Amino acid sequence: MSSEHDGERQERPQDPATTRRPRTLTALLLTMLASWLLLLAPLPYSLAAGVTALAAMVLLVLAAVQTFRQGRHLMAVLSLVVGVPATLMIVTGSLLSLLFYGPMLDIQECHASALTEHARSSCTADAQDSMATWVSELLGG
Numbered sequence: 001m002s003s004e005h006d007g008e009r010q011e012r013p014q015d016p017a018t019t020r021r022p023r024t025l026t027a028l029l030l031t032m033l034a035s036w037l038l039l040l041a042p043l044p045y046s047l048a049a050g051v052t053a054l055a056a057m058v059l060l061v062l063a064a065v066q067t068f069r070q071g072r073h074l075m076a077v078l079s080l081v082v083g084v085p086a087t088l089m090i091v092t093g094s095l096l097s098l099l100f101y102g103p104m105l106d107i108q109e110c111h112a113s114a115l116t117e118h119a120r121s122s123c124t125a126d127a128q129d130s131m132a133t134w135v136s137e138l139l140g141g
Contacts, residue, residue: 024063031056035090043105050094057087103131
């Protein structure tokens, strides 16, 4: 009797939406995790966080549309309200790192070679002065 029951389970066609949703959510989870880990990495690797965050945003929209079609409107809206700003912050951080690549690389190298807390704070102060000078030169001031 159980063999007949198992045969019935195997013959049932699977709904493509139910098999696609876990894949989309898994891909979304992996891209968000990759974005977070890349954001913690030193330059130039941290710039890739913006690319993975954009991929995560596409997957987030796909997952929200699938969730909305399933009738879970609150879950779809909530995931968009939380997810879109999070991915936009990562993309913005990557763009700012790209824009200020020189000064950001200098501060990372200085922090890596600093042995004391005083040296680290000196790096930060020097980097702020360097960034202010760099921005004023960029704007022609």
